[in-house]
Amino acid sequence: AKEKAQAKEQERREAIFNAFSNFYEQEYGHERWQTLIEALKKPVRHCIMVNKYSNTDDFKTRLPTLPELEPLSSFVSIPCFGIANYNANTTEEQRFPPPQKDGTGITDYYILDAGSVLATEALDIQPDDRVLDLCAAPGGKSVSILQRLGEYGSLTVNELSPDRRRRLRQVLDGYLPPKDERINVMGKDGTKWYSEPEQYDKVLLDAPCSSERHLLHDEKEFEQWSPKRTVHNAERQLKLLKAAVHSVTVGGLVVYGTCSISSAENDKVVSKMIRKGKIPVEVVKKSWPIGERTKYGWIILPDMTDGWGPLYFSILRRTG
Numbered sequence: 001a002k003e004k005a006q007a008k009e010q011e012r013r014e015a016i017f018n019a020f021s022n023f024y025e026q027e028y029g030h031e032r033w034q035t036l037i038e039a040l041k042k043p044v045r046h047c048i049m050v051n052k053y054s055n056t057d058d059f060k061t062r063l064p065t066l067p068e069l070e071p072l073s074s075f076v077s078i079p080c081f082g083i084a085n086y087n088a089n090t091t092e093e094q095r096f097p098p099p100q101k102d103g104t105g106i107t108d109y110y111i112l113d114a115g116s117v118l119a120t121e122a123l124d125i126q127p128d129d130r131v132l133d134l135c136a137a138p139g140g141k142s143v144s145i146l147q148r149l150g151e152y153g154s155l156t157v158n159e160l161s162p163d164r165r166r167r168l169r170q171v172l173d174g175y176l177p178p179k180d181e182r183i184n185v186m187g188k189d190g191t192k193w194y195s196e197p198e199q200y201d202k203v204l205l206d207a208p209c210s211s212e213r214h215l216l217h218d219e220k221e222f223e224q225w226s227p228k229r230t231v232h233n234a235e236r237q238l239k240l241l242k243a244a245v246h247s248v249t250v251g252g253l254v255v256y257g258t259c260s261i262s263s264a265e266n267d268k269v270v271s272k273m274i275r276k277g278k279i280p281v282e283v284v285k286k287s288w289p290i291g292e293r294t295k296y297g298w299i300i301l302p303d304m305t306d307g308w309g310p311l312y313f314s315i316l317r318r319t320g
């Protein structure tokens with residue numbers, strides 16, 4: 001009986017995987033999907049983003065213990081390092097030593113996907129900008145924004161989930177000097193962020209999404225996948241995007257991003273914002289050193305970028 005149950009369970013899993021695979025094969029075409037799915041199954045690739053608020057001399061004394069690191073300066077302006085001679089079988093998580101506190105108690109680097117750093121670069125942060133990070137926990141992209149922000153800039157980070165907000169505070173406390181007055185932590189539902197219009201020069205919306213690559217590495221989570229999920233996510237994403245646009249100044253930028261490979265959660269959300277949103281926006285078209293153009297934005301997919309991503313982003317300027 002146990003074997004029978006196991007076989008049934010296996011069958012159910014396969015059925016979900018087949019539905020998943022068919023769904024994305026329709027979107028990407030047979031050939032591309034074959035290479036993409038293989039790349040998505042490989043371990044997620046990370047880089048080290050050096051924290052400018054920490055004592056980098058301390059960090060540099062640790063550098064010689066990290067052989068084979070290469071600067072990613074060809075595609076991100078914030079100092080980041082990846083594994084040199086990376087190939088898809090490299091698992092650098094095991095090789096990156098965990099971040100440490102410097103002599104003054106500030107954490108020296110953050111480990112994240114280089115695609116995430118690129119998405120925050122799309123915000124074109126100026127030192128004095130007032131920035132809103134609408135869905136911020138655990139805070140990788142907030143730390144990245146802070147690398148470009150100056151003394152007179154400000155960053156409001158928002159996160160709905162109390163647990164994740166706690167983690168976000170810990171991250172910010174760890175990566176910044178004590179009592180940094182530029183930072184404001186909020187816990188609102190971002191879909192209803194309508195209290196303060198035109199407050200921010202830049203808004204990052206790193207929206208909750210289907211995170212397909214993450215699902216592929218988590219059996220339990222994967223079982224939750226269904227095409228309905230992407231529809232539900234897209235609805236929430238559009239609400240969040242409307243709120244993000246409401247909060248930005250006329251002429252200001254919103255970067256809408258996800259780590260989904262579903263166009264329903266990416267370009268189609270942006271398309272709906274352009275066509276149906278009450279506030280006018282225009283797409284800012286720009287090319288980036290890694291990834292590929294989509295109709296309204298840019299996508300970094302691991303089969304074309306030595307393992308980075310997935311990361312989609314679109315830059316929108318509010319025009320009225």
Ligand code: SAM
Nearest residue numbers: 135136137138139140141160189190191206208
């Ligand atoms: N930007 C983060 C980073 O780089 O570390 C990752 C953000 S994650 C993709 C999306 C976050 O949005 C999750 O932490 C989730 O709890 C939060 N979230 C979901 N619904 C939300 C809502 N309605 N308002 C605000 N945050 C929300």
